[in-house]
Amino acid sequence: MGFSISLFFLLLPLSFQFSSSLFSLIKGSSLSVEKQAHDFILSPNKMFCAGFFQVGENAFSFAIWFNEPDTHNPTTVVWMASRDQPVNGKLSKLSLLNSGNIVLVDAGQITTWSSNTASHAPVKLHLQDDGNLVLDDPQGTILWKSFDFPTDTLLPGQPLTRYTQLVSSRSESNHSSGFYKFFFDDDNVLGLQYDGPDVSSSYWPQPWLISWDAGRTNFNSSRIGVLNSLGLFSSTDNFSFVTSDYGTVLQRRLKVECDGNVRVYSRNNVLQNWYVSWQAISSGCVPHGICGPNSFCVYVHASGRKCLCLPGHRLKNHSDWSQGCEPLFQLTCHRNESMFLEIPNVEFYGYDNHYVEISNYSACESLCLQDCSCKGFQHSYSDDKRFYRCYTKTQFLNGRRSQVFQGTTYLRLPRSNSFSHKEHDRESLNDHVCSVQLQRAYIKTQANHYVKIFLWFSITLGAFEVICIVLIWCLVRTRQKSNREGYHLAGTGFRKYSYSELKKATKGFSEEIGRGAGGVVYKGILSDERHAAIKRLNEAKQGEGEFLAEASLIGRLNHMNLIEMWGYCAEGKHRLLVYEYMEKGSLAENLSSNTLDWSKRFNIALGTARVLAYLHEECLEWILHCDIKPQNILLDANYQPKVADFGLSKLQNRNNLNNSSFSMIRGTRGYMAPEWVLNLAITSKVDVYSYGIVVLEMITGKSPTTGVQNIDGEESYNGRVVAWVREKKSGRSWLQHIIDPALQTNYNESKMELLAKVALDCVEEDKDIRPTMSQVVEMLQSVP
Structure with a gap:
């Protein structure tokens, strides 16, 4: 008993040191929101942190961010576990249960997020040097990883696939899901879409272009896009770009912004500020939905982007331009009671009730007056065909003013109106969709005094148990590591298979589908039911480290016409590569x-x-x-x-x-x-x-x-x-x-x-x- 008490006091200082920063969580351990300033997981290179991040008044989310030691509040978040349902600032925890499941519990009662994993093995949750939060077992089998569930940011080496998408935040201060998505559509083309409360539309690449004219191809089956640390992004739809600082390994992140644009940010180290090294859209008013219905976007280089209501309309919500404007008048079906107000160089994309390829102004006006649902029309000149076109509008959405646009929007108003767009321009506002503030807040609960005492006792006892488990686990891991000669940590970014797994997948290497000077290729079915081509290399003369370096080279390559490598095996004398199977x-x-x-x-x-x-x-x-x-x-x-x-x-x-x-x-x-x-x-x-x-x-x-x-x-x-x-x-x-x-x-x-x-x-x-x-x-x- 005396020895136990002595051991407890001996290890107690270590518990506080242990809680200040972790390199992994093991079964039965957790991170507390109340210790969010000290309880976090740190990547081995200390570039990334994972822990609780404050998103509002007494509201927190579990997140991953770039580690900036001199900054008390994280500023560059790259991933969130439950962005639309933050947790209370009291009694909330992220725990790795003994069942192998990761859970985020709100105020000790409600589970708001879960990894939905299970394992009897001694799994651990750790943060890799590339910012990927991974749950795996001692054999390296990955049960869950954050790279498979991106929020609004893509890190170098993190693939954007047919099963994932980037969704913007609601605003710069509100990290909940916004209206802009960056993903592969049903035609296998990577693009941007506005998905608002009422309508949705694609705007990049330009929606009126077919994929070939936009420089894209939809003839691919994998749908994958990757940014590397050098600044090259490439995807299977033939879209690629290089950043302005391409060729140098820097800290980088690709982010879909709350303004509907996609940008790549770079910096050399934490002492420098992030700068934009590439962006998808150069004009600030191209993204759809920026200013909401019955309004249009104006971009001035000196002052930035502004939103304006159409004449005769007022803003619905002064803190949220995405809700747009509402009319101050009512239209009737009597054509003699309507007039049209000219708004030059303003265009609205979509919702054309009628389109007439060749039309003068009088014919276009008459076409609108014949339709009770017509709210106005757009009359524009075509440089290619040398004539004017007419578009009658049932809604005014996705509006913008551009001097490049050779046309005019005519707004239908009652004849008795006294509205003027020139007067309205003087009332321009700087607010836009990204100014929305987080509206959720939690009420702090008053905990019972006896509950607090019991809670602290439980925490102390739990900390002691965790420390003992960690010490035993570390001893076991150290012994295992010393017994594995030639073992090298593979930072390849793809899975390491055991020889027994691949032998089972190929049914004892029974179905040969090809051979060459380097080895024999067999057809196999992996544990996740994927068909694979498994190449069994000739008996290795090189070490595992050299083999992994070459395998890593292949894994880093990414092109739609290059075979995709899924994993490898380096076990004893066995060297195998796992590729996608080609039908x-x-x-x-x-x-x-x-x-x-x-x-x-x-x-x-x-x-x-x-x-x-x-x-x-x-x-x-x-x-x-x-x-x-x-x-x-x-x-x-x-x-x-x-x-x-x-x-x-x-x-x-x-x-x-x-x-x-x-x-x-x-x-x-x-x-x-x-x-x-x-x-x-x-x-x-x-x-x-x-x-x-x-x-x-x-x-x-x-x-x-x-x-x-x-x-x-x-x-x-x-x-x-x-x-x-x-x-x-x-x-x-x-x-x-x-x-x-x-x-x-x-x-x-x-x-x-x-x-x-x-x-x-x-x-x-x-x-x-x-x-x-x-x-x-x-x-x-x-x-x-």
């Missing part, structure tokens, strides 16, 4: 089965060129694939190509393009560039050459691996296909002689001829004559 198999299989028409072949060539251009020119380091061939180009359900198998890939330094650090010949006979045989410097042009051979194979249906000997019987590095095509090109109607007989005459001659010429340029023996992959993309896109 249509490889390009080689489809060419041999004659399942590809000319348009599919052209799109495969274009998609492959795009991803090689990405690898060669858009990554910080140049990545050479070194084994481009039909077996390594996989096709999804829509026959979109995805390049796979980086077993032979090599990083190249941008600043030394002619330096070759390859110690052996890499690639596959028939597809290899002459530099390999002639012992010349290896550059990205080896991939260009291999790409050209693949394209020739798609056009002709002839494999370069057949007949690879020249006249003298010596082995040739390019086979007979290139020479045969060049010979046919010198004659008339050459395309007809080389085209794959399976296509017959069913092809676009101009596109296929361009494809053949580009392929021949790519297989020039002199590497300096060959185009770059970005030039190949430009040439292939030049044909409509």
Whole structure:
């Protein structure tokens, strides 16, 4: 007994030190809102904190924010657990239950948020260096992570997927869900949408443009967008951008704002202020719903954005412009009792009751007067077609004034009105939707004196138990760690599988779907029912750290035409990579089965060129694939190509393009560039050459691996296909002689001829004559 009391007092000071900052929560432990200044979880690099954040009068939310030690109140929140239902400032806790579930309890009574997880293992909740709050078990199996449930912010490496969306806050001071969403729509296009109380509409990219005209593609199945720490954002709909400070690793965050814009903020460290390094919309009045119904937005560079009610209307709520304005008059159906007030350079998007492509003012006015529901009309000039168009309006929404807009809005008013838009302009207000204040507040409850004593006793006893558990757990973890030689913490951002998991998923590696120099690929079904391609590499000679570095490289790459890596296994001598499964198999299989028409072949060539251009020119380091061939180009359900198998890939330094650090010949006979045989410097042009051979194979249906000997019987590095095509090109109607007989005459001659010429340029023996992959993309896109 005496020893126990001594141990208690010995460990008591440690309990206060422990509560000041945690690196993880274990089962049975919790964070208290009443100790929010000291009770928080800290990431190992001390860049991020997770704890209670005050959002209003006696109102708190559990959140993650950038750690700023000199600031008492967090200013840069990146995630919230229960943004629409904050908890009381008394008796509220975030707890990791013994069942493995994380719960946020309001005032000790109501559960307002839960991770909905369960585990019998000794799980822990910890904050990673990238700002991801993760609940996992000792084997590294992730049960829950905050990256899967974003609020209004995306951090570098955090994917935006088909299952997630960013939702703006209500205002800068009110963190509850607002009206603006950043997500992939049903057409697989990433965009912004206003989702207000009464109406919703998309406004970016420009809604009147089809996806191709907006530079997007909806032919993808994965729907994923990622911002990296260098400042590059890319998504599967072909949308990408780089920040103004691209190329340097900085603290970054992408946020959808309460004003309807998406911005990327950067800073070098906590001593510097955040600055905008990219934004989606340059004009402040483009987002819909900014000023509400019957009002319009005006942007002045010196003073910023303002909202104005239409003449004859008054503001509904002086603290919330999103509710718009209401009329001070009533219209009748008698056309003789109406007049129209001219409001130049003001346009309203949507809710056109009638549209007349060619109309003068009198016809447009008459059209509106014939309709009792018409509240006015818009008369605008078309630069393209050189005439005026008429839009009659049933509602005035999404209004803005712009000097670029060559048109006028005519507001329908009673003839007896005395309203003037010039007088109204002088009454302009600076308030807008982001000025809304948090309206929720909690009443502080008076706790019973005896309850307080019992509560403090329970807390002290609980702290003692937690400390003992933590000490025992730390001893066990230390012993386990010392027994695992060669173990390395993988900061790859994707899952680590055990060998037994993957053996079970592949049914003992029974269904082989491909093989290469690096290893054999098997089909498997993971525990979450996803079909996967699992590559079992040949027996590893490299250490786990080196393997994880290479795996991390593949995991960081992101392109719609690049195979997606889901995880890896590094256990003992076993090295395995887990990829998404491609339904249509490889390009080689489809060419041999004659399942590809000319348009599919052209799109495969274009998609492959795009991803090689990405690898060669858009990554910080140049990545050479070194084994481009039909077996390594996989096709999804829509026959979109995805390049796979980086077993032979090599990083190249941008600043030394002619330096070759390859110690052996890499690639596959028939597809290899002459530099390999002639012992010349290896550059990205080896991939260009291999790409050209693949394209020739798609056009002709002839494999370069057949007949690879020249006249003298010596082995040739390019086979007979290139020479045969060049010979046919010198004659008339050459395309007809080389085209794959399976296509017959069913092809676009101009596109296929361009494809053949580009392929021949790519297989020039002199590497300096060959185009770059970005030039190949430009040439292939030049044909409509």
